[in-house]
Amino acid sequence: MNDIAAPGAYGVITEPATLTIQRHLPGPIERIWAYITDGELRRQWLAAGAMETKVGAPFTLTWRNDELSDPPGHRPEGFDAEHSLDGTITECDPPRRLSITWGSTGGVTFDLAPAGSRVLLTVTHHRVADPALLLKVSAGWHAHLDVLAARTAGEQPAPFWDSWLRLREDYTRRMQG
Numbered sequence: 001m002n003d004i005a006a007p008g009a010y011g012v013i014t015e016p017a018t019l020t021i022q023r024h025l026p027g028p029i030e031r032i033w034a035y036i037t038d039g040e041l042r043r044q045w046l047a048a049g050a051m052e053t054k055v056g057a058p059f060t061l062t063w064r065n066d067e068l069s070d071p072p073g074h075r076p077e078g079f080d081a082e083h084s085l086d087g088t089i090t091e092c093d094p095p096r097r098l099s100i101t102w103g104s105t106g107g108v109t110f111d112l113a114p115a116g117s118r119v120l121l122t123v124t125h126h127r128v129a130d131p132a133l134l135l136k137v138s139a140g141w142h143a144h145l146d147v148l149a150a151r152t153a154g155e156q157p158a159p160f161w162d163s164w165l166r167l168r169e170d171y172t173r174r175m176q177g
Helices: 029-037 131-152 160-176
Strands: 012-015 018-026 058-063 083-093 097-100 107-115 118-126
Touching (some): 029 118, 029 131, 118 131
Antiparallel strands (some): 012 018, 058 083, 083 097, 097 107
């Protein structure tokens, strides 16, 4: 049986312009919740920024992808060393669900469920209408979740940008085929 939440598992388009990607991570669920909501832990795999976990709370996420792995790999043309995004929490049910706004898309939902000694994390990025952006988002979530899986397992992540570039090619083939 193919484990859709195994390390390296690809995301799938689950409805028009919506990406769903899953990972099984070492528990407990509160630990993974902290990696999503605590700015210091989140910066180790995604983006920095304080977040008050209540509906309506604003936040700013700041990406510094060059800091996610050592070495970081070669940053692709068109990406800055730092990028920020403002958002708002739209749903919060600790430690099971967090939904946030995300730029011009329909937002992102993080669902966590106990799975034995592990946690099933499901990330759903809703309504990414621009196909080029959906491609970047798909490779981005996959690469970031690979970093999260490595960090929570006590391992060093692969060079982030090299992974992202490879994944962008993989997702291009998958979405066209």
